[in-house]
Structure formats: structure tokens, C-alpha cells
Amino acid sequence: MLTLEHPLQAWLQVKHSLKFFSTETSGVQSIPEFVAGALVDEVQIGDFNSVRGAELKKDWIKFFEDHPQHLEWYSLQSNDSHHFFKATIKTLRQRFNQTEGVHIIQRMNGCEWNNETGEINGFNLYSYDGEDLLALDLQTLTWITPKPQAVLTKLRWDAQKTRLELNKNFLGYRCPEFLKEYLQYGRSFLQTAVLPSVSLLQKTPSSPISCHATGFYPDRGLMFWRKDGEEIHEGVDPGEILPNNDGTFQLSVDLKLSSVTPEDWQRYDCVFQLSGVNEDIITKLDKTAIRTNWKKPTDMGTFIAAAVIVLAFTIITPVTFLTYINKKCEKSKV
Template sequence: MKLFLLLLCFRGLFAVKHSLKYFLTETPGAQSIPEFVGVGFIDDIQFGGWNSRRGEEVKKDWIKFFEDYPQHLQQYSLECSASHHYFKATVETLNQRFNQTKDVHILQRMSGCEWDDETGEIIGYNQYGYDGEDFIAFDLHTVTWITPKPQAVTTKLRWNMDHARLERNKNFLSHLCPEFLKRHLHYGRSFLETAVLPSVSLLQKTPSSPVSCHATGFYPQRAMMFWRKDGEEIHEGVDPGEILVNNDGTFQMSVDLKLSSVRSEDWKRYDCVFQISGVKTRRDEDIVTKLDKGVIRTNWKKPTDILTFISAALVVLVFTIIAAVTFVIYKRKKVSVPGVSNL
């Protein structure tokens, strides 16, 4: 199941589009990870989770919310526990339907909603994926289940005949989900709208390698980084990387720029821009880093320096060997006696 990055709109320094998403993953037979994991996100920031080994877990920023709404935590836990057993049985059914062996397979569900607090528009989604591919999804506009997979047609027909299931999905995505989202936003707005800015560096492996604009230590992960030429965003010769999580919970990302066809005198026309969308920052501008050879960090050494080092090492090695041979010859001459063989 492909996960997409939400592009957030701006109103001053505040986001006008928010999201509540739930991800459920069942991996029967897995040894190194829990068989079932469920996590919830507000604006792509995790607020809690549940897994089949430890039960529920609440992130510290949302503890006050669940203290005031303990029924929500209880409901999440019960639904995750029920989904665990349901998903596990479903994987067994899909194994037969796909004519598969009982190896490790993955069943996933992504559900939730987006709410635009300026226009009031609501977008809801509820979709399942199996072994990394789309399996079946709920279409809120037609209030029907749709699928690209022949193996899911039986499920689609059965679920579309279940009018109670259709109404439950419609009600949750259109009403309950936006309501839950607004409650969460009320408690989390202070830190959801506050950003931690990163340190940005220019890195390069060799003079012929692309220059990587690398940002690390930012929070939250709703960030964008791109290269510009003469103030305009460019895409040719640009290779964006994924957003990765650091050990301290902050994030890092990079975007590479190929310079093989760029003349040295044109470097000053390029810069790298980092943005965090939909939050308050300590200052009201993007982080812009000019493409400058003088600030690029690299571990590369000139070949002449390497050859000089190797030559010096060889000279030392030769002198060491000569000294060792001379010492052995000297010792033998010193202890030898004419007419008597040494053992």
C-alpha cells in the first residue's frame, strides 16, 4: 500500500488542513516483531499505538487527552485486539485464495480523514493492502467498496451487500473521524504548530560526486527540501531522499544536486531551501543554503596526497626490512664457532 505525503496549505503560519490516520499491520508467524501493530497519527505525528506484545502505548504529548477521554483509549485497545484476531484469520483465508504457502504475509489497513478547517472539506479513506499491494478500498463518494484485485471480488460483493457495514464506514469517515481529529487538535495544537529547525550542511564524497544538501534534527517530519536556480525550484539533476528518523525522535533528510554539467562560475546561482509546513518556527523564513565550494564538507583526499602517504609507508617498510635482515646477520656471525655447525 502506497503511503502518500500530505501537502499542507498555509494561512499565515498555521496549517488549514489536518489529518487523523490509523495504520494496522498483521504479520502472522513473525518472530522478531509483534504479530499485530496499530498506530495512530495526528498531522503525521504519532499519538499512540498498540501491539500484540505490550498492549497500548500513549505518547507523552497526548497523556492529558487520554486522561480526559479514557473511553477513547479503551476503545482503541479493544478495537486493536479485535482487529488482531480478525486480521490473523483473514490472512489464512487469503493464503488459500492466493494459493500461497503459510510463509510470513502482511495484511495492512489504513483509515482516517483529512479536514480543512478553512473550507470545512472532509476527505475520508479506508483501504486494505496485502503483501504490499492494494487489495480493497472504501469509496466515500459512492459508498461502495472497490478493488483492483480479482481475489478481492468475493469480498467486495459481500461487503457491498452489507448495508450496515457501508453505513458504519460512511458515518465514521464523515462524522466520527473529523470529530476525534478536532478533539486531538485541541490538546495538541501547542506542539503540533511548533517546529524545531535543523542544522543544514552541504556534503560531497568526491569532486565529481553530486552535492548533497543534508538537514538533520528537525521536528515534525512535515518538511520539504529542494534546490533552486536563480530563485526558481529545479527538478532536473535533482535526486530527493526520504525522510528518516533519528535516535532522539527528530528527523533528517537530504536532496542531491548533480553538478557534472554546471560550470564553476554558475555555482553562485544555486541554493538549497528547507521548509517545515504548517507550523510556527523561530523565524519567519526558509533556511536557505548557498552552493559554495568553501562550505562543502568532504572526507575526500587528493590522489597526490594518498600517493605521497603510500610512498612514505613503503620507504619505512623497506628500511624496516633492511634493518631486520642486518640484525639477523649480525647475530649469526656473533655466535658462530669455526668448525662447529649451529643447530
């Protein structure tokens, strides 16, 4: 069991990733037609849009000053993708028999590398108007689509052998090389895992007990309730991982009290796990540990603390557009 009052740092991450997200939008005048972003281990290193070009995050400026060819490559690829996506939207509108209006094509491509086994997994995924469109099968070097309207596009892309080989080379070789370079440069701030503080919260006496973890990084956390050491699902309402303003993340999972008898409270606990960290954070279901704003506060300090806790629990930080694209594309993997 690991009990924490403050976040700790760990250097145990095994699986690393380099992801490129690209979005082309038609029919909207108020935003750039094309936007793209690059992330290493879910940390954004820079972005590009069709109005101002490339922009780097502060931590990465020195790397790209020392390796200008990386920035030149990224800017060239982004400009090429902008024109390719624009033409693809026109084709897809015909395939789907659509009017002009607002249409969006998105791509997530990149690679994952396991630094223990050396395993490399490349991926190249497309979505159109929010739905899965095409995915590259690197084993057969063919495109896969769930959409009948995209079959003609699939066949045309399958016939582009040179482009397929370029994809294979980039995803299997060049992308992992980039990733290793970025990890070497950013090892002081990329490989740091931060564990959260975990609290038990309750809004009213009849509300579920919420096990709330906040301040963890990266966003590869898992949390669940157990009874007698076994994970349970009945009476449990899991939440989604949400971003905090400081770049860390939060997660909650609720337990309905109607499914827990008073004599059984001691048999329940909440478990938080963070990818790459071997020890779990285990929080026992204990009435005295529950933080709430429905009990009468004993002093002003207690009242203020309770108010802050409830405010932190109820406010959801807005998710950035890039995070939305990331999560959507993660669900699009085939």
C-alpha cells in the first residue's frame, strides 16, 4: 500500500509515443483551415496552422534551434498535408453525396516504442466528419475502411505503392528515430511521472462516495473500487480523465452507498494505478476520511476547506481542441 500526501516523481515509463494530429476544416471562415500538433508521450512539443505556420513550445525551442532540419521537415509535411486534405475533402463530399457546408477530416499518425522489448508499432488513422474513415494496415500495406463510400478512395490509395512504402518507412523507422531523439533531449521533463493526491468526497448524505484523484501525470491513470481485494462493477460509476490547468490530470470513480451495508464498509477500498509506476495508491472506505460540505463545520477553517474541495470537485476544466482530437482518434484505432 502506498499512502501519499503530495505528488512524487518516478522514472519508470516503458512505453513511449510520438503522435502527429492534423485537422482540415472546410466551410468555416473564423478558424485556420488546417491545424496540426505533435506530441511526445502526450506532451505537445509544437503546432502548426495554415495562417501563421509552426510554433514551438518553450521547452523545445532549443532543440529545434540546434536541429533546424526537424522544423523544416515538420513545416513541409504540414503544408503538403494541408493541400492533400483540402483535395480529399472535395473527393469525399462527392463520395458521400454531400453539399458544401462544414466538413472535417482528421488524421492521427505516428509510432509507439517499448524501451524494454524494443517493439515498435506504427499507426496512420483517418476520420471524416467525426467518424472512422481509413486506417493503414502495416502488415499488408493496404488501407481498411468501414465506410462503403470510402471504398473507391481505399482502392486508389492501395494502388499508390510509392506512398505506401514511404508510410512504412516513416512509421517503422524514421518516426522511432525522431522519438528517441526527442526522449533523449526531453528526458528531464518527459520521463517524470507524477502521482496524485486521492480523496473521498461526498456532496450530500445520499450522494455516492466519490474517490477523486487529482494532480497525476501523464494521463494514463486507472482507478476502480474493490471489495475484499476484488474489483467490482456493480454500483460503480467510473468517470473520464480530465485535464487540470497546470497540465496534470484528474479522475473520479463513484460508489453508490445503496450497494454497501454499514457493516461492510471496511471491506471496500479505492485503487489508483498509474502506467509505469509499480505501486498502487489504495484508499480505504472510511467514514472519517470522507470530505463533504453537508456536515456542519466546526470552525471557519473547516468551512473554507470544505468549500474549496467541493468547488474543485464540481468544476470541469475545459478540454482543449487538441485533446479532443487525441481522444477521438484514439477511439478510431482499428
